[in-house]
Amino acid sequence: MKDEQSDKAIMDYLDGISKEISNQKAFQHAGELKQLLSELQELPLGKVHPTTDAKVYEFIENLETTMNTESKSRLKLDPKILYLTIAASIALLFYVFMDNNGFEDQYRLLQSNPERLGFIYDLNNEQLASEDIKWLKAELKKETHPNIKVTIVDLLNNYPSKIDNDFLNALQKEPIPSVQMAFLDALENSVNPDFSNELVVFSQRKDLDNTVRLKVAHILSIQSKQ
């Protein structure tokens, strides 16, 4: 019972219901637990693996397809025409693949977001040429899917010398915190150091997520040390 009362007093203190505990020993103990809680909150957070993102989005896309199929009447095709269409599509794909070997050409053939995401992710294992990076930057400007954007930024992060003002401009226009964090990771690694003024302005945005704000502060503190 005594233990229970002591626990209750400690939790009142940790939850901010009370500011002090009459028992000095319990007060000290509560202080230590508060410190422990803040250490737990500071533990680094892991990122979701892109394949999980891809699986979830595939699940969502399948749901959408099922919904659409259910809501629309089915189009009945003559089996002969169906087989001919499939054969023609395969032949066309084969022709395009034979003709185009660049990453950009292969990427253009992909139909779904999970496929695109997986493709970009796998490029981490490739050595990209300048034209590939130029293409990825252009793709980044057009892309609307947040996970694909994050994956492109993470990929370009492997080439710090290519991270330039385009990233800063994109960051300033970006509304989604997870994408903003990816841009900030890239800017942190950039060999072009002087983004401080722009980052200060960015950090003053009222709609900014707290984690993003902390990340900007972290980058600015590093740059000021340099």
Place this chain on the structure above:
Amino acid sequence: MTDLTDESLLKTLCNGEIKSLGILYERYKGILHNYFLRVTGDQEASNDLLMATFERIYKYRHSYESRKKVRPWIFQIASNLIKDHYKKSNRWVSINTSHYKNEAMNTEVSIDIAAKHKKLHKALHQLKPSQRNIISMYYLLGMSYQDISLSENISVNNARIKTCRALKKLKEILKDSDL
């Protein structure tokens, strides 16, 4: 659509707007993934549990009561999945500290901090799964005692006491590891 509240998104999801599930996923994937990772210590299981959470959100979307908040409802689904995970696996996965090794390799994070994180992570994994779960619900998910009590099927007062005892136990483990 990204401006909609969680509650509005779930409502539109119930009305057949599947894109709402994607927006909810973007909002919750980070915190849920880290919750699963902290409690299970298993990257692969965490990914599977994250996927399963959104499958369940979709499956049980009509059971959500519109006058309630979505956040605790999602966390409730997540904590139920954790319990199912332990029932099924009935084992404890060895901790994966590779994340902390990577962290130590990052020049921006001092070796001391990385070592401290690793130690805390190890201590967390010496707790019972139920204690680790209750602590994670409290400090990481920021769940109220009311929601923790519902999730654990215990009284609110008991939820507070269990949280306190789990924290005390963690403190003890850390203290012993210092000796």
